[in-house]
Amino acid sequence: GEDVEQSLFLSVREGDSSVINCTYTDSSSTYLYWYKQEPGAGLQLLTYIFSNMDMKQDQRLTVLLNKKDKHLSLRIADTQTGDSAIYFCAESGNQGGKLIFGQGTELSVKP
């Protein structure tokens, strides 16, 4: 079945780059997403990438997709304390909203 895996924790120092990794099993995934969840809050869509792309950049965020290895990563440049949150990787088919989520990676940014 469909499965999305992420490591559970990542700790970085303020100003460093963070790289959060994700692997997925469904080769028919059409879109891959990164969502951010701050404590006690909802899910905020950060960015997404279409499966025929290999990179997408949006300000401090860079998404890399290796479709052959079914590997997705999110790089946050110049990580700030406000970036501390749980980051969820998700994949979907053609219908954008039915999302299969990873377990979430808790990013901790130390001053």
Place this chain on the structure above:
Amino acid sequence: DTAVSQTPKYLVTQMGNDKSIKCEQNLGHDTMYWYKQDSKKFLKIMFSYNNKELIINETVPNRFSPKSPDKAHLNLHINSLELGDSAVYFCASSQGVEAFFGQGTRLTVV
């Protein structure tokens, strides 16, 4: 103006009770969803409605009954609440690729 809004934000209730969570979206989207986030933060889809019609039901117990009076609203009614129903329930809507989530309803069954 909140795009996807859920009420209540917190709900504490006793086992065996029946409760409802309401969701409204003002984005004009055709499709709405309910997701459940458990205590380990794992998120899983429960239901999806497209223009008031059920299109996804992910083997959720039939104590859970979604109701969509119109395409801007998708409510979740839960009968005979159990301890294991304690979770955060998220409503979402989408039109195409992007899905937008509400702030969540934290349900605690005691």
